[in-house]
Amino acid sequence: MKTHQVVTMEREEIKLVGFTIIESLNNVLESKIFGTLRENLAKQMDEIENRNGSGIYLIQIYPHEGQWTPDIPFQHVIAFEVTSYGEIPSGMITYIVPSGRFVKIIHTGAESQIGTTYDFINKSFGERPIDIEYWNDIHTLESDDGQIDIYIPAK
Template sequence: MSSYLVDVVERKEVHLVGLAIKESLNKVMETKIGGKLRKELERRQSEVENRTGSGMYLIQIYPQDGHWTPDVPYRHIFAYEVESFARIPGDMVSYTLPAGRFIKVVHKGAESQIGDTYDFINQTYGVRPIDIEYWNDIHTLENEDNQIDIYVPR
């Protein structure tokens, strides 16, 4: 069973380096490519220079026309925060999350139950350009006491 807490927060600009794909939600769920990319990035974390902390981000950038459905491809970035951009491996990407005000929704429970939290977010906040997930420890994602921070721009 999942539960969530909601707060409004100001976030600083965050520089990220990691792996990216453009795929639909349904295809990501079907192929489990997200989990594969998460594990690949963790395996290659030593290649990410100037990395800060051990947590990992998932940035989901939706089509700007607002016509997103689970069958429409969009950009997924699995990344680590870095102090600054240094040498970026050729098959990785850099991305800067802008500073600003965000709604922080804390999903508590297994990652496999996060759909309930996104149903709440979608019903409450509607269409948005981006979702940001922060996983403190990718090894505990299926634990009942797991916590995933989700940031929605406001």
């Protein structure tokens, strides 16, 4: 049985620059759009002014009706953190994750196995308005020792 490291912490706001799509989870998984968006974002990383590191964030903002299913479209933001906003590259958006108290869950292993970590999160924490994933190195996402940090709002 897989164990999950869980830590509660305060986070400052996160300023992001990147891409956004509105799509259902099932369509995202079927189309593999995140891989394309990640690669496009990585190719354009030097165009993003005031970029803070090379890790990439995935923000998933769920509908507020509370009736979410994998077939219901919702907003996804895939982006780099910036220290401040400069000129935004064409086709990209800005997004701010507000400061607050978050629970950090660490997924260790291949990204393709992250469903088991989300099963744990859903069972342990229930519905939430947002999930934040942080990919420190997109080139190790499918390795057995890869790590994805997941942040969810603390209740």
